[in-house]
Amino acid sequence: MRRRLVLVAVVLTALVLALDATGLTSLGPLRAGAATALGPLERLVAPRADPAAQERLRGSVQAAVAGPAADDRLAGLLAAPGVDGTPVVLARVVGVGPSGPAGPERVTIDAGSRDGVEVDRTVVSADGLVGRVVAVAPWTSDVLLVGAPELSVGVRVGARGVLGEASGTAAPGAAAPAPGTLSLALVERGTMRDGDPVVTLGSIDGRPFVPGVRVGTVREVERPAGRLAATGVVVPAVDVTALDLVAVVVPAPRRTPRPVVTPSPRRAAG
DSSP, X not given: OHHHHHHHHHHHHHHHHHHHHTTOSOOHHHHHHHHHHHHHHHHHHSOOOOHHHXXXXXXXXXXXXXXXXXXXHHHHHHTSTTTXXXXXXXXXXEEEOOEETTEESEEEESOOGGGTOOTTOEEEOSSSEEEEEEEEOSSOEEEEETTOTTOEEEEEETTTTEEEEEESSOOTTSOOOOTTOEEEEESSSOOOOTTOEEEEOOXXXXXXXXXXXXXXXXXXXXXXXTOSSOEEEEEESSOGGGOOEEEEEOOOOOOSOOOOXXXXXXXXXX
8 A cells, every 4th residue: 555655656647747848828826736745744654653753753853953064054044134023934845846047946845734824925034135935735835936036025225225137037218237247227216336235025814925035246337228227236135045944924913003103293484
């Protein structure tokens, strides 16, 4: 029986991978179904061990991954701007999807709906913004990465927080970004300079992006013809080719209205 289950798992996995490699766009339901089925199946076909053996194995694994480097990564992740003090679900990257010119555009993490992960949640690392959740199964989730053509991020630029938009595709009137960089277009009149920090603007209820997460740093500034606002190039804060430990931000939605503030009337100058 166990051998048959293993064979079924292998066949299903091979089928999904083969179809995914063809570049078809309608694999969402199939991938979700496979993730739902294979998560519990992996647990079912895994060799059973007595509780003492499982505890010894768990201790060995924890000892292998523990250490100053792991502690530093975790501390850095939990203290990252935009995350400090906010509930998060920790996860590891366990799969990589198709790659574009700049590297992978999607990854799979080992946390899903059973862990509280939902679609359109912000994903971060200790360095900054990783992307947003685009598909969720009970045991895993897919993340669309910064730099993917489909991902655009509302941002604030520089100390003044000038509003803009960063994307893996060219802003109107701007040149296409080089692999590994983002196109940046200001959406209001303002200035930006080389070296200016770029952070997320934030979204309603923090979906898909919470505010204040590092996106990257301005590297070039241009003022193309026909645009009132400047454009530029951003070097992302996160290297998506070397992802490991990430966090999905799961802030609770606001349940109470903000207080109404009545300013004091100003006295007319005498």
